[in-house]
Amino acid sequence: MANKIIVAGGGHGGIAAAALLAANGFDVTVYEQKQKDEMGYDWTDIFAPQALDRVGLPMPPENKYEYKKNMTFFGPSANTPLKQDVPEEDLEIKMERKDIYAMLIAHAESKGVHFEYGCEVLSPIMSGNRVIGIHTTTGDHFAPMVIDACGVDSPVRRRLPASCGIEKGAGKFSKFIVYRAFYDKVADIEDDPYRVYFFPANRLGIGWVATEEDTTDMLIGVFDELTQADIDAVSADLRAKNPQMGNRQLRGGQIVKIPVRQPLAVMVCDGYAAIGDSAFMTVPVIGSGIANSLKAARMLADTIVEDEDRVYSCETLWKYQVRYFNALGSSLSPLACVKLLLTKLTSEQLDYLIDNHVLTADDLTIGANATGLGDFLSMSPASMPDRLKGLAKRPDIIKKLLPCGKTLVQIVAHNATMPRQWERRKVFSWAANYCRIFRNYCTQ
Numbered sequence: 001m002a003n004k005i006i007v008a009g010g011g012h013g014g015i016a017a018a019a020l021l022a023a024n025g026f027d028v029t030v031y032e033q034k035q036k037d038e039m040g041y042d043w044t045d046i047f048a049p050q051a052l053d054r055v056g057l058p059m060p061p062e063n064k065y066e067y068k069k070n071m072t073f074f075g076p077s078a079n080t081p082l083k084q085d086v087p088e089e090d091l092e093i094k095m096e097r098k099d100i101y102a103m104l105i106a107h108a109e110s111k112g113v114h115f116e117y118g119c120e121v122l123s124p125i126m127s128g129n130r131v132i133g134i135h136t137t138t139g140d141h142f143a144p145m146v147i148d149a150c151g152v153d154s155p156v157r158r159r160l161p162a163s164c165g166i167e168k169g170a171g172k173f174s175k176f177i178v179y180r181a182f183y184d185k186v187a188d189i190e191d192d193p194y195r196v197y198f199f200p201a202n203r204l205g206i207g208w209v210a211t212e213e214d215t216t217d218m219l220i221g222v223f224d225e226l227t228q229a230d231i232d233a234v235s236a237d238l239r240a241k242n243p244q245m246g247n248r249q250l251r252g253g254q255i256v257k258i259p260v261r262q263p264l265a266v267m268v269c270d271g272y273a274a275i276g277d278s279a280f281m282t283v284p285v286i287g288s289g290i291a292n293s294l295k296a297a298r299m300l301a302d303t304i305v306e307d308e309d310r311v312y313s314c315e316t317l318w319k320y321q322v323r324y325f326n327a328l329g330s331s332l333s334p335l336a337c338v339k340l341l342l343t344k345l346t347s348e349q350l351d352y353l354i355d356n357h358v359l360t361a362d363d364l365t366i367g368a369n370a371t372g373l374g375d376f377l378s379m380s381p382a383s384m385p386d387r388l389k390g391l392a393k394r395p396d397i398i399k400k401l402l403p404c405g406k407t408l409v410q411i412v413a414h415n416a417t418m419p420r421q422w423e424r425r426k427v428f429s430w431a432a433n434y435c436r437i438f439r440n441y442c443t444q
């Protein structure tokens with residue numbers, strides 16, 4: 001029984017951790033609501049290939065991936081294109097989501113992981129503050145350790161008792177509601193194959209049109225509700241700017257969610273650890289979460305393997321969170337402030353920043369292993385005079401930047417004080433302050 005591990009939901013990090021644990025002699029079962037052939041979405045994803053190596057996976061076969069094209073960013077008025085120029089060695093790869101899953105699942109099966117498909121996880125089974133199993137539509141399952149890989153709205157995380165100290169919901173401006181669909185391509189374009197638009201059709205969010213050989217890939221992401229009328233309005237705006245995008249829908253067409261917030265303040269309790277979207281591990285501004293989930297899988301599996309007493313208490317599992325914050329979380333959480341800043345700017349202010357070179361293409365040259373603020377705002381000293389000159393004329397924008405700067409300093413300083421060892425009172429106090437910093441800035 002001590003070697004038994006439950007993975008609730010077949011998220012990427014959960015399956016990768018399952019494989020690493022099974023390879024170390026653990027008896028691991030993944031409980032997934034979908035059927036095997038339904039796993040993953042009907043579209044491609046971009047991620048850092050280096051993450052595969054971290055979980056013992058080889059590079060996929062060459063016919064299964066291609067290197068991502070540079071993106072060109074546009075402000076709301078689309079006056080000034082900001083062209084990324086990511087160095088070749090830093091490029092991410094693009095793969096079909098279903099192929100990523102096929103690779104992860106085949107690898108996990110080869111290590112002895114069991115999968116129970118068509119099984120919806122309903123809630124955790126608790127004994128006091130300890131998670132001892134999961135209630136599912138196929139019955140109750142027990143194990144001393146439950147890995148929560150159910151994604152952003154995980155019913156396991158949301159139904160933990162408050163005494164575990166783990167946030168249940170994601171909070172305001174913390175999820176992108178996304179529509180993604182592929183259309184036919186009705187014209188050729190000369191340049192900028194991958195166009196990303198801030199505040200398309202004046203909606204608080206982003207849109208992209210990526211032009212492929214035979215198709216166009218459109219994504220719309222907003223913070224609030226996404227109605228059919230919104231989808232129609234933003235699609236019309238994107239189509240007007242991209243006449244190559246036809247009207248015939250070929251793939252996709254779902255509305256889904258991506259967390260775009262700071263990582264969960266507390267990711268573990270006795271017998272429980274959250275991973276991937278259920279722990280909000282995506283890069284806050286752009287929503288990429290696959291590579292971080294895989295990297296976290298290695299950290300979680302190592303932590304579980306090192307727990308020789310097989311107790312899986314907060315004391316032992318906290319090491320996983322410390323590892324995650326040291327490697328990734330501490331640089332990701334400041335980015336959540338930058339995302340909140342974007343929610344406070346008007347379309348005109350964002351246009352001004354782009355048109356006047358305060359925000360430049362270099363700032364948006366994001367490579368495969370970019371995780372932190374420095375990667376996104378890689379301001380060279382040479383660009384500073386222009387930026388400052390541009391800003392000096394706009395006290396209204398400076399007024400919005402100052403609280404963001406203050407919050408950035410606060411969160412960086414606060415992350416440095418994260419307790420290295422589990423002490424319930426200290427951890428809960430640290431987590432409460434971490435959440436308060438974001439809440440305060442969000443409501444300012």
Ligand SMILES: Cc1cc2nc3c(=O)[nH]c(=O)nc-3n(C[C@H](O)[C@H](O)[C@H](O)COP(=O)(O)OP(=O)(O)OC[C@H]3O[C@@H](n4cnc5c(N)ncnc54)[C@H](O)[C@@H]3O)c2cc1C
Binds near residue numbers: 008034120178256
């Ligand atoms: C449109 C879109 C585009 C994206 N593009 C990229 C990209 O290009 N690059 C990138 O790195 N990331 C991208 N992401 C984000 C990425 O999908 C996630 O960050 C990443 O997959 C990690 O999430 P996860 O695997 O933990 O959770 P999920 O992908 O949500 O997987 C959760 C799994 O748990 C299952 N599940 C959920 N609830 C239950 C339940 N109650 N019972 C049983 N099973 C359950 C689900 O069926 C699913 O299989 C994108 C997301 C979206 C929506």
